[in-house]
Amino acid sequence: MSISCRVGVRLRSAMSGCRCFRAQQRCFSEWGQRGYDITSDLLSFGDRPKTVLQAYAPTGFDVLNLVKRVDPNEQAESGTLHMHGSIIAFPFGSFLWNITGPKDVTLESLAPIMLHRPKIEYLFIGCNESIDRKEIDRIQAAMPGLVVEKMMISNAMGTFNILNAEDRQVCAALVLDPND
Numbered sequence: 429m430s431i432s433c434r435v436g437v438r439l440r441s442a443m444s445g446c447r448c449f450r451a452q453q454r455c456f457s458e459w460g461q462r463g464y465d466i467t468s469d470l471l472s473f474g475d476r477p478k479t480v481l482q483a484y485a486p487t488g489f490d491v492l493n494l495v496k497r498v499d500p501n502e503q504a505e506s507g508t509l510h511m512h513g514s515i516i517a518f519p520f521g522s523f524l525w526n527i528t529g530p531k532d533v534t535l536e537s538l539a540p541i542m543l544h545r546p547k548i549e550y551l552f553i554g555c556n557e558s559i560d561r562k563e564i565d566r567i568q569a570a571m572p573g574l575v576v577e578k579m580m581i582s583n584a585m586g587t588f589n590i591l592n593a594e595d596r597q598v599c600a601a602l603v604l605d606p607n608d
Contacts, residue, residue: 478592479517481585481600488512489585489602491522516540517600518548519592529605530557535567541599542571548599550591551576554584555603 480492487510494509514525516538527537533553541548551567551574553559559578568576579587581602588600 476520478519479522481517481588482508484581484585484602486604488604489515491515491517494522514604515602517588517602518544519598525601527603529607530555530559530603533559533601533603534563535570538567538601541601544599546597548574549597550599552584552587552598552600553578553603554581554600555605556581557605
C-alpha cells in the first residue's frame with residue numbers, strides 16, 4: 429500500500445511541472461458534475477454551427493442549430509426546431525424525408541445522400557423496426573466507400589452527434605414508424 433502511494437506521489441509531483449497536465453487538470457476540474465456534454469463546444473464552434481440531434485418523439489425529431497439568427501443581438505429561447513416526420517441529417521443541415529416507414533428505405537429514397545458534397549463517409553439508418561438486409565447491401569454496393577449501418581434511432585442519433593463533432597462526413601437517415 430505504501431509503495432503504490434509513494435509511486436503515485438512521485439508521479440503526481442513529476443507531472444505537476446508539465447503544462448499539459450495542468451491544463452488537463454483544469455479542464456477536468458471544471459466538470460464538477462456528472463453528465464457534462466463534451467461535444468457541445470465542438471458542435472457550436474465556428475461560423476456555421478453543426479447539426480445536433482437532440483431528441484425524438486412519436487411526431488418527429490428535435491434538431492438544434494438549424495435556424496440561423498440574422499440579428500446577433502436577438503435573444504432566442506432555444507435553437508431547437510421540431511421536425512415533424514422522418515429526416516435525413518447532414519453535418520450542417522437536416523431535411524424532411526418523405527417516407528412512411530421502414531419498407532420505404534431504398535437506394536432511391538436515399539438519393540440526396542449521393543448528391544451531398546463533400547462526399548458522405550458514414551450513413552446511419554436509425555429505425556426501431558427491421559429493414560431488409562438485401563436493401564442495405566444494395567445501398568452499400570451503389571455507394572462505394574460509404575459505411576452503412578442500421579441502428580436503433582437513439583443510437584443512430586448519438587453516433588451521428590459524436591462523429592459530427594469529430595468533423596467526419598456523416599449522415600443519419602432517421603425513420604419514424606407511424607405504428608409506434
